Amino acid sequence: MAGTIRKSARRVTAADVAEAAGVSRSAVSRAFTPGSYLDDGKRRAILRAAKRLGYRPNAMAAILQGGASDLVAIFAGEMPNDFDREVAAALVSGLNAIGKWPLVIGGDEATARRALANVLRYPLEAMILRSGSLDEGVAKSCAKLGVPVISSGRILHMPGVDNVCCRNRDGMADMGRLLIEGGRRRVAFVGGPETFWSAGERRLGLVTALHAAGLTLSADAMGAYTVQSGYDAAADLLAGPPFDALVCANDAMAIGALSLLRDRGIPVPEQIAVVGFDDIAMAAWPAFNLTTVRNPIDTLVETVTDLVQRRVETPTKPDETIAIDVSLVCRGTH
Amino acid sequence: MAGTIRKSARRVTAADVAEAAGVSRSAVSRAFTPGSYLDDGKRRAILRAAKRLGYRPNAMAAILQGGASDLVAIFAGEMPNDFDREVAAALVSGLNAIGKWPLVIGGDEATARRALANVLRYPLEAMILRSGSLDEGVAKSCAKLGVPVISSGRILHMPGVDNVCCRNRDGMADMGRLLIEGGRRRVAFVGGPETFWSAGERRLGLVTALHAAGLTLSADAMGAYTVQSGYDAAADLLAGPPFDALVCANDAMAIGALSLLRDRGIPVPEQIAVVGFDDIAMAAWPAFNLTTVRNPIDTLVETVTDLVQRRVETPTKPDETIAIDVSLVCRGTH
DNA sequence: TTGAAAGCGGTACCAT
DNA sequence: ATGGTACCGCTTTCAA
Numbered sequence: 001m002a003g004t005i006r007k008s009a010r011r012v013t014a015a016d017v018a019e020a021a022g023v024s025r026s027a028v029s030r031a032f033t034p035g036s037y038l039d040d041g042k043r044r045a046i047l048r049a050a051k052r053l054g055y056r057p058n059a060m061a062a063i064l065q066g067g068a069s070d071l072v073a074i075f076a077g078e079m080p081n082d083f084d085r086e087v088a089a090a091l092v093s094g095l096n097a098i099g100k101w102p103l104v105i106g107g108d109e110a111t112a113r114r115a116l117a118n119v120l121r122y123p124l125e126a127m128i129l130r131s132g133s134l135d136e137g138v139a140k141s142c143a144k145l146g147v148p149v150i151s152s153g154r155i156l157h158m159p160g161v162d163n164v165c166c167r168n169r170d171g172m173a174d175m176g177r178l179l180i181e182g183g184r185r186r187v188a189f190v191g192g193p194e195t196f197w198s199a200g201e202r203r204l205g206l207v208t209a210l211h212a213a214g215l216t217l218s219a220d221a222m223g224a225y226t227v228q229s230g231y232d233a234a235a236d237l238l239a240g241p242p243f244d245a246l247v248c249a250n251d252a253m254a255i256g257a258l259s260l261l262r263d264r265g266i267p268v269p270e271q272i273a274v275v276g277f278d279d280i281a282m283a284a285w286p287a288f289n290l291t292t293v294r295n296p297i298d299t300l301v302e303t304v305t306d307l308v309q310r311r312v313e314t315p316t317k318p319d320e321t322i323a324i325d326v327s328l329v330c331r332g333t334h
Numbered sequence: 335m336a337g338t339i340r341k342s343a344r345r346v347t348a349a350d351v352a353e354a355a356g357v358s359r360s361a362v363s364r365a366f367t368p369g370s371y372l373d374d375g376k377r378r379a380i381l382r383a384a385k386r387l388g389y390r391p392n393a394m395a396a397i398l399q400g401g402a403s404d405l406v407a408i409f410a411g412e413m414p415n416d417f418d419r420e421v422a423a424a425l426v427s428g429l430n431a432i433g434k435w436p437l438v439i440g441g442d443e444a445t446a447r448r449a450l451a452n453v454l455r456y457p458l459e460a461m462i463l464r465s466g467s468l469d470e471g472v473a474k475s476c477a478k479l480g481v482p483v484i485s486s487g488r489i490l491h492m493p494g495v496d497n498v499c500c501r502n503r504d505g506m507a508d509m510g511r512l513l514i515e516g517g518r519r520r521v522a523f524v525g526g527p528e529t530f531w532s533a534g535e536r537r538l539g540l541v542t543a544l545h546a547a548g549l550t551l552s553a554d555a556m557g558a559y560t561v562q563s564g565y566d567a568a569a570d571l572l573a574g575p576p577f578d579a580l581v582c583a584n585d586a587m588a589i590g591a592l593s594l595l596r597d598r599g600i601p602v603p604e605q606i607a608v609v610g611f612d613d614i615a616m617a618a619w620p621a622f623n624l625t626t627v628r629n630p631i632d633t634l635v636e637t638v639t640d641l642v643q644r645r646v647e648t649p650t651k652p653d654e655t656i657a658i659d660v661s662l663v664c665r666g667t668h
Numbered sequence: 669t670t671g672a673a674a675g676c677g678g679t680a681c682c683a684t
Numbered sequence: 685a686t687g688g689t690a691c692c693g694c695t696t697t698c699a700a
Contacts, residue, residue: 061678093441107427
């Protein structure tokens, strides 16, 4: 029987509902527009017919016609560690909560670059940047199209870009002072490549605190913000001159370093202090009990979503750079 | 000067490009359509003008007119543990790689439910389910709209739904046998609430293996797939009759349980074996060295993206249920 | 090879 | 309060 196998059934349109309810298409549109003139009984009848037919207004037509797209892109990068993935997940929930639908772009550079070109064909209300290396290029493409950008992991000095960023330098400077007060004098650092902006900022904060105490960095290693890279970096550093504190640019690497020191039987924090940055959930686990700097994801998400809303409301509002306060979390590894 | 402050500049359209290049709108459209009749010089001129003006075809209009939306929704649920977030991140990358743009829905039930109704106004090519509790309802809504569903964490017996799911029962049965061969006789289990489908399946697999050896489950605790819940569940179980193996429905809980046993000074695996499921990155860390069942994310993503492509190509293709093989990963906790 | 014109499915502005 | 109609920006006939 024809009809039982619906070959990719045509979407139900307002015209279908109008016919079924015996009204005009205009009335159907009004039924779905709160606060529009429409007889209450008629509205109910339309809504009933719509429900029965399974009608949903086609967002494409509504947007094309001039409506809000409610579409926000998140340029998420590779998300190599749990902090990045937690942020992405929280950003998604936060955007959903304010009625915005995130189009997420992730993966390696080549994939993300190709994806960007395609995603920019959709009318985005904002682009949220969380990637490392590609951010400037993405921001430039967005600027050309008038898509507002919110950079949330590094500060981008470009017109049309709002910035949300935690106080990387302050946090690491506080951490440096804590270590110095604790008697540490030979401090090693595990950072990241040039493209990891936050690593550079955090390093700077640490160096500032050291300088103020008449000290310099004892050693400098490069990681990749993953647990494994922290493990490897610690091994490299151990092969060099001795140190009594190991500051890692993020918690993942600190946990990797911690694992290596344990494997080698080096007591933490007695011989070497190990500290991180972010305060991921794992940092609090008894197995690690990591001293770190709390980088609050909930505040980040609130700030970003607020910025999205205000930017959408007032496209011409001046660009903002909002700093998020961090705080020391003293646990057992310093 | 007027023009310096562009009040939310109007998007450049094909008509603008046509005018700039001195051709018709049709020609502009053709210039962006591979394999269409158009003078080569003219095409280059159009492309040049487009680039100069910063033109991108508006996806809304193209889709409305009948083109592919390339939009796929991921109903991701709360993503309470790292495995869920890793899967979501991998799914995003995988979809990007095949030229599909994922609209992600996440967060708590109320938020997700509201989000769903809105996101369904977009013409989705597929809906990927990863949530726990809301899956049936979502699938029903999708069916009504003719949106194909791919369930990737539980098996949904509904028309129009493709299923991808790891062999939960087989994996846990293998694990059960491993423990029995290792001499364990009093096996406790930490599962999840009713809505965690995989917990029930994994429990069933374990029970089957135990029965085959003439054993039954010694104790049954309920977790929530988070590390903390594993920690708490282990504490509860320890208050009851003794056991020599603790099987957790996922790695996060196993790691939590492991932490508690360590806190209590109970030797693992000498006194109690602890095992999990999923083989998250953390399971391999020296700090945990967890015996578990490998649940391969890359295979899952490949299977899902393949299913998306084939479903889009042939909307009428028969529904499929694809099982993903799992394998024991023997480390140090059994 | 090219341009004109008809839709896609909504919304909003008309009169009525 | 209601129905008719123009239009959003694109793709795709159709005729030239």
